[in-house]
Amino acid sequence: MGAEESEIAIKRSYGQYCGLARALDVVGNRWSLLIVRELLIGPARYGKLQAGLPGISTNLLAERLRELEQSGVVRRQLDTDSNGIAYSLTPWGMELRDAVAALVNWSTPLMVAGPRGDSFQPHWLVVALESLMDGKRTAEPATIGFEVDGMTLTVRVDETGPHVALEVDGQPETVLRAEPMVVLGLASGMLTAEQAIAAGDLRGESHYLAAIFGP
Incomplete structure (x- = not known):
């Protein structure tokens, strides 16, 4: 057996x-x-x-x-x-959402080294981003997209918190195309918006990214 x-x-x-x-x-x-x-x-x-x-x-x-x-x-x-x-x-x-979110946040030091040959699927970022961005609020709603490995995720943050979804019917006006490490680094606060933009390819207005991930 x-x-x-x-x-x-x-x-x-x-x-x-x-x-x-x-x-x-x-x-x-x-x-x-x-x-x-x-x-x-x-x-x-x-x-x-x-x-x-x-x-x-x-x-x-x-x-x-x-x-x-x-x-x-x-x-x-x-x-x-x-x-x-x-x-x-x-x-x-x-x-179990809160328990999963706690483990995702706890894992941040383990993720710094990058994939190291591990498999990755972009839709896994839905749960990861909601977990890492928990607590983020904006007085005015702000929406951005992350394009990772050909798939786009939409992140909307408002006074109720972050909302992450796989984009099916188009893309937001502002989209950052980047490696998963960059997206996770930005969401966890290990990278600033400026650093993430420098490491990726931004299409649209940078102030939306700054509104969500700024100090």
């Missing part, structure tokens, strides 16, 4: 009456929180989930989804575009 097969076959529990231990019993298995990351962006069909989780086998993904569904974190719903099945987070599962 291979390591991955063993991982599927054995359901582990810490056996501790502790909130952290019981939470890890549910979402502490390998891949579980990354499945949550994908579903924080929105409901997804099985194939889309697997494409967003490079390295996971179809058997292990099915097992993790089953575990999360049985625990009440994930539910199935009708995908109106295809009349097939999509997976989404339950309201309780959505409460």
